[in-house]
Amino acid sequence: MNERVIPWQPTVIAGPKQALLVTPETAEMMLKKAKRPLMIMGPLVKDSPVLSQAVLIAEKWNIPIVSTGDMFKTLNGADIKSKPYGVVEIVNLLKDPDWEGINGEGQHDLVLFIGVIYYIGSQGLSTLKHFAPHLKTLTLCKFFHSNADASFPNMKDEEWIKYLEKLAE
Amino acid sequence: MNERVIPWQPTVIAGPKQALLVTPETAEMMLKKAKRPLMIMGPLVKDSPVLSQAVLIAEKWNIPIVSTGDMFKTLNGADIKSKPYGVVEIVNLLKDPDWEGINGEGQHDLVLFIGVIYYIGSQGLSTLKHFAPHLKTLTLCKFFHSNADASFPNMKDEEWIKYLEKLAE
Amino acid sequence: MITVTPKNKPKEFKNDFWKSKNFKVSIGEIVDKKGMDTPSESVGPTPKPDVTALRSWDMKLLEKYGPFYAPFCDMCCLCTYGKCDLTAGKKGACGIDIEAQQARMVLLACCIGAAAHSAHARHLLEYLIEKKGKDFPLDFGMNIDIEAPIIRTVIGKIPKTLGDLREAMDYMEEQNLHLLSACHTGQEGKSVDFESKAFHAGLMDTLGMEIGDIAQIAALNLPKGDADAPLVELGMGSINKDKPVVLCIGHNVAPGAGIVDYLEDEELEDEVEVCGICCAALDITRYNKNAKVVGPISKQLKFVRSGVADVIVVDEQCVRTDILEEAKKNKAAVIATTDKICLGLPDMTNEDADKIVSQLVNEEIEGALILNPDKVGEVATRVAMKIAKDREALKLLPDLDEIIEMAKECTECGWCQRVCPNSQPMMEAVVAAGKGDFSNFVDLYEYDVCYACGRCEQECERDLPLISMLTKVGEHYVKDEKYNVRAGRGPVQDVEIRRVGAPIVLGDIPGVIAFVGCSNYPEGGEDVAKMAEEFLERNYIVVTSGCGAMSIGEYRDEEGKTLYEKYSGDFDARGLVNVGSCVSNSHIAGACIKIANIFAKKPLEGNFEEIADYILNRVGACGVAWGAYSQKAASIATGVNRWGIPVVIGPHGSKYRRLFLGRTDKKEKWNLNDLRSGEVIEGEPAPEHLLYAAENRGEATVMIAKLCIRPNDTSKGRQIKLNQYIDLHRKYFGTIPDDISRFIRNEKDIPITYKKDVRNMLEEVGWEPRALPQEPSTMAFREKARGK
């Protein structure tokens, strides 16, 4: 099996249904199709070189950001707008088809994950896989997230940055 | 994911470790390398067009046959030599590194499966995967068997017959 | 009278007390009037054995029948350290390896299985005590003196009243807690000790089942070992659709009895049809023979889809968890009746019956939870009578034309077949139906070859209602679905044991075969019926229970007779004995125990190991759970295994993760202790396996015959057993079995019919005669046995 598409933590594998492996190009197509995307940004990218890329992506595609863990402080400190939620809180809202969305404009249809701690992120993605047929999930981490609908593969930093750059430019 | 390498019964998936997908060519290489191969033939190929192919393979490569379920009768009726064992019995013997083998010549190093009912076969392969590091398993069914070390993909009959023919010729 | 009063709770730190050599008690006065009595002057070494008290017996079994593991998953997901990958010899974060992990899952399954039976038993027991009083006697009449062989053996006392059963129940509950605890992360670490605990859980299961069944037999006056228990109607076709129909699903007789009582009280017996699925059906017909049995669990979804049931009363176990959703499809009313299955329904127990009826009829509530069986009786009946008319109008199943149209939508994706547990050719059936040919559907329908689990339907990308289509086709094409089953008779009579004890032990009756359990059959229920028929014809005693008993009833021989019509209900050669429901399984082990007691005069009380050893080495019994599917089946099998009875399960049984297989190539494993001579003697693989999964009926049949061989067989008995074994081997494999020489101790063991061939075979392998054992045993020699 291709190491790039074994879940980063291999035992996260949950059954026959696995995430689609995406390239920046297919990710871009998903973004283009999305009407109300949302970006969930966790504390793993706090001191990461990719933080700026992620923010650029959000800006370019006009995606509101939810910050999880204590990520809000970093973003706030850098004057980047986000709304703080616990990752379980935001996932709980996302699974409700009737939730009004982060800006009150209706439930989101595409949720990007970046920087959420792998295993709790994986659990959140599992929730959405099972209980949120109304939206798609796409992970932008350098880890293959088999519980997402679509995921980048496992990568080293350099490749990852290139992936993100492509989405940001 | 490639449908051909999802286990035929998809929920047989047992974790990150999956069988290697083999072509007739790689299967042939495994057979060439094997010193004491064994073929386990189950009742699913009783009235199957591939029975003759399977027997040819056994003959060509000089592989003793163990018949499971009530497969012995069919083979015996066709004057094909085999030893009858329950599939769980033969697997139990195969997992013992000290077992003397079907002909008393020592434990086998490659075990081919064909015609064993998919799910009990899968369980037997699981036993060998975990408890028989001294041997390799290769399935020649038209089903992808993720618990084997190496397996043919999911196939339709025509392709399957071709696969077997290649090994037999 | 001499009475023993073990303390309420086993003393873990004093188990040497109970184990001490030649333990005898003879206290001259009655110390505790409340407890149960002991029958004789002595109690064996292990009354109320704690978790480790029978461990040495377990280790002997495990030494001979090594656990064989087939992991069902490579990972463990039991705690938040995980999931852990246990392949390639890796241990989990808690240190566990794959072997211990499988054994832990088996223990867990056995605990759950035992809990299902025993919680049911507790529930029933308290209900019956409530109804009849705790002093209500456990009296099974003249022919049954040993009412509770399992309780006697395990608890070491004789229960006389319903109230006495509480002590056994308390003990069982405590043991289950200890066993479940061992499944916790960071507890037991070795597979053999998990297996020893699984055996204990299995033993608790047999105990729980016995408590449940003898309580209900006594208190509800169910047949008490009656070989002539009436034949009751069975089959989807036996239900009169023109009447209001109340369907009971599950295992607990109480709500069903409540319905039957209400009908009687109100003289409505002829107005309303009461029927059941699963063991509840069997137990209701033991209570009242006019109730009808729809069939085994494999009928459940089909019958519900058919819309025939107006009211569905679910109690506990074996109930489809989507019953509410399914019932809604044709507006059947659902009543849940126990704490085990509440389905999120409003608790109406304390509401007025009128109000409940009206809310159900008017669909103001999704269904009702009613924890009082009498109220269930009233509400279920009244609702059925009120809504039956309206429901008639509901178009319940698609008609055949519609089916053809729907079938045409099939994309031939093939996934229905891939997700089918048995890989049944549903797609072919659909494709053919699309062309107007329903024969493949009929093939799937008959004998529940498709057991209507619904997985294909869940998967279908065109959302075809495959089970409804199947049901309609069956309804239309399969005529005369009216069969019968003998009402569960409960225990085997002591007098019957006396009659067959000698022939069984000596081998004249080649064996006792018990077909039990559920209908997770690889190729339909016909296989079970045919196995039963085969062994009946060959002079075996055939015992049955649960869904197996129903599957047997759904089969007709060439003359159109069911096996129940053809064979008597006697516990004797060619007898077909339906003991009853799942909890009645206890009587099967019970019969073997009684053989040891009645025929060999082995005392029962507190004497587990000796009894089990006797059964293992002398009583040619074999259990068959061809369709074993649930945790209960795991605990039942493991329990009877500990009693020394081998079990054959179907191919799905491999998914239990563990079997107990003997190794015929290791001669030394089969040595026995001859307790009479005091010598270690050469034995034979008899029984060869303790828990065996066969791939198909042929293999199973031959193995069952083989597993009836016992070291203690007389030569005449051995001849007969080998004759059957060879016969069946020839039938299903075409040859005399290669291993026949292993079972021939001397010339006299050779079956006459095959004398020449067998002699030749013996010569080929350089066979040498050996002595017959006098008192073959797996236990230590007596001096050591108790002293250790």
Next chain:
Amino acid sequence: MITVTPKNKPKEFKNDFWKSKNFKVSIGEIVDKKGMDTPSESVGPTPKPDVTALRSWDMKLLEKYGPFYAPFCDMCCLCTYGKCDLTAGKKGACGIDIEAQQARMVLLACCIGAAAHSAHARHLLEYLIEKKGKDFPLDFGMNIDIEAPIIRTVIGKIPKTLGDLREAMDYMEEQNLHLLSACHTGQEGKSVDFESKAFHAGLMDTLGMEIGDIAQIAALNLPKGDADAPLVELGMGSINKDKPVVLCIGHNVAPGAGIVDYLEDEELEDEVEVCGICCAALDITRYNKNAKVVGPISKQLKFVRSGVADVIVVDEQCVRTDILEEAKKNKAAVIATTDKICLGLPDMTNEDADKIVSQLVNEEIEGALILNPDKVGEVATRVAMKIAKDREALKLLPDLDEIIEMAKECTECGWCQRVCPNSQPMMEAVVAAGKGDFSNFVDLYEYDVCYACGRCEQECERDLPLISMLTKVGEHYVKDEKYNVRAGRGPVQDVEIRRVGAPIVLGDIPGVIAFVGCSNYPEGGEDVAKMAEEFLERNYIVVTSGCGAMSIGEYRDEEGKTLYEKYSGDFDARGLVNVGSCVSNSHIAGACIKIANIFAKKPLEGNFEEIADYILNRVGACGVAWGAYSQKAASIATGVNRWGIPVVIGPHGSKYRRLFLGRTDKKEKWNLNDLRSGEVIEGEPAPEHLLYAAENRGEATVMIAKLCIRPNDTSKGRQIKLNQYIDLHRKYFGTIPDDISRFIRNEKDIPITYKKDVRNMLEEVGWEPRALPQEPSTMAFREKARGK
């Protein structure tokens, strides 16, 4: 005296009896001298609640705090119909859907967790009764009148003696059986009902824990609510390696007490070092303050690898299942002591101590199973004294040079990190070590950032002994691993409750925070200690137990003081209260219950719902199980949730599959019944969640502060709580929280420090003042409450 004698077993079919309106009993005579007493003239509606008796309370909780499921696996593998794929809304062959399946797994975990505690309690109870007699009094001295608040509330009676506890135990065992039964295939079908049962399992767990702890406190004379319980030594560095060392691992104090007793009897206290890991350590130090605590579970593999322990005595729970294999590596002797963990070892219980000692010393046996704690005491000590000298010579850990050489073999495959539950950078540590730089290893070592689960080592393709390397580096570089922990004091005194009752309810003490559970920490134990410190500094009462209590002890503040040295053990503002081991967790719920009883005069007996409702709406307590890993933690959390106490767990907790989350966007969910006014009033999300998994410490800290808010807060109290919440939010998030307006009922609630900012925020959202409730409740109004 007025006494109530509920029958032995709950009557399922008469639960209307207990539920009936204004149920009061006043029988003028003592009917049953054996039972426990009731303290007052009335017992509430639910003494010995059966599985469904508290279901309506559960439904209220579930309505507010909807279960949030995060499936850990897409499949179910519980029966041989399976595995079934439950993705995309598909149901399994039994009809179950993914939601119910997750809930079933949660119930199963809670049953197992409760079983672990309660089987331990039963074991201990019978052992102590054996030792002290069943009439041994449960007397905790002057300051504790309410010894058993949980038993009182749940059972409805007051236990006076050890023997009285059996009744509670029997009840608990029966309930556990029913609950486990519901996990069986084909039983419960709806997730909410699984959750109601999980709540019940959790309640049984709190009950079991209380039984266990009060039994051992009374019988072994452990500290009885002593705020000044001694400080005991803690840490790998505190063990004197020059002496023979006996290490106890697990939870059951009996074998450890056996060792301590033996040492005393033989006057060997100064010769032999007795230490422990996990709760056994805590309980042994409660028994004898000279025993030492090695540390939490995360020390286990490291300490065993260090070779310091000569004899390893395992009892039950939290023991690495590969302990035998690990001990073998440095020839430590292993003694197993309970039925829970037998490890395949020979049962030597009834052998002569001399013989066992000699067989262990001479390695004739792999280890010994000794089920008698006194014998364990003798054998363990004697073996340790005999082998200690020889073991000194064993080169236990690789030296630093060797580590460098080994580290050079690393292929940098990276798999160690991928399989690490916490993705800790083990590879980096190895690579650096290969270059002679051990700092990364030190980082992993300190605060058990690497908690030594061993998964990386299992995976390493070069078979590097990563844990041994880690341990050696730690041993060498991390100096002064000597800390302390206050010995577990057991219950909170009534007098303390009286003292803090008002300030807690009124909010002057902003909350009671309990740090409990295991060390499955995402980033090491320091996070727990820092959280504890943070809340201590802020005037909260901090309670702790188990591994959490040890992790807190392993931390030193800037001045080099441990928090136990810095803060008193009083149950008061800025008190750091170590209640003891896992079973002592019961005293945390117990304290909340006592608040309701003492401060609000709520009767306890049989009055569960009212008490839980009081706690939920008035007692600002919050549990934190930052490293929750096992089934026990699942049942503890679920249990205290049912009592109305919210719990925050670490990120791994998401793998329990279920949380209870509130929805602040749904205003109507937060309405309350004001029982005084009889009106439905607008409420607030207080507490906002019932079971919450936080991603990291910052998030958790802020959430904990928020979860202490209660509808009943006085304005002064609310101010203080909000002040803390804002403070912490500013610290960890940089801002005043957006949702502050939700918690401000009127001007007086606004914290003075933030008055201006908050006012602006209120204005922005168009805030309107609302009335303070008088008697806020989640229960139905009184007329209905009992009548229904």
